[in-house]
């Protein structure tokens with residue numbers, strides 16, 4: 296999942312970047328409203344953290360322009376303390392949630408998870424598809440009850456697919472949602488990540504023999520020339 300982080304305070308932006316990347320997100324950044332507006336209009340971001348007090352163009356104007364342009368990604372605004380009318384104006388302009396500065400990083404991450412979940416129609420913080428499970432809070436992944444260790448990129452691919460079970464996702468879409476804007480993207484590597492995921496996310500001989508697991512087994516199906524789909528078999 297890709298987050299657009301818009302904050303002109305360099306120190307706070309660095310803290311947020313570290314926290315977001317630590318939580319498994321790909322992060323694009325802007326430190327002013329003009330760049331933010333451009334990135335939000337042109338990049339495939341899954342959610343935005345938007346400070347309202349920004350140089351060049353203020354955050355509220357940026358948000359209104361995105362919504363007017365039909366950009367409907369979830370937006371979490373950061374507002375100044377004791378400025379209740381900023382919150383009201385932000386929500387009316389199309390913000391999905393707000394946080395008042397100063398805030399705890401854990402709260403920001405929890406609110407973002409909830410926004411991303413809602414945007415993809417998921418209700419629970421633990422995504423479940425048959426015998427596969429992904430806990431979006433801890434990043435813990437299991438297959439048939441067994442923990443699975445994934446690389447950062449493998450996790451990003453699985454996380455994206457687990458948010459959209461049964462939905463056909465193209466390689467281009469996956470590529471857009473796991474790499475930041477300035478990254479040298481190569482959609483062929485997606486195939487490599489999916490190949491590794493298939494290997495890692497298959498129940499070990501032991502667990503399938505010993506447990507009569509009631510859950511159907513999940514798998515990533517390749518739709519030739521189109522992309523991938525997380526399905527139950």
Ligand code: CA
Pocket residue numbers: 302303304346347348349
């Ligand atoms: Ca600011």
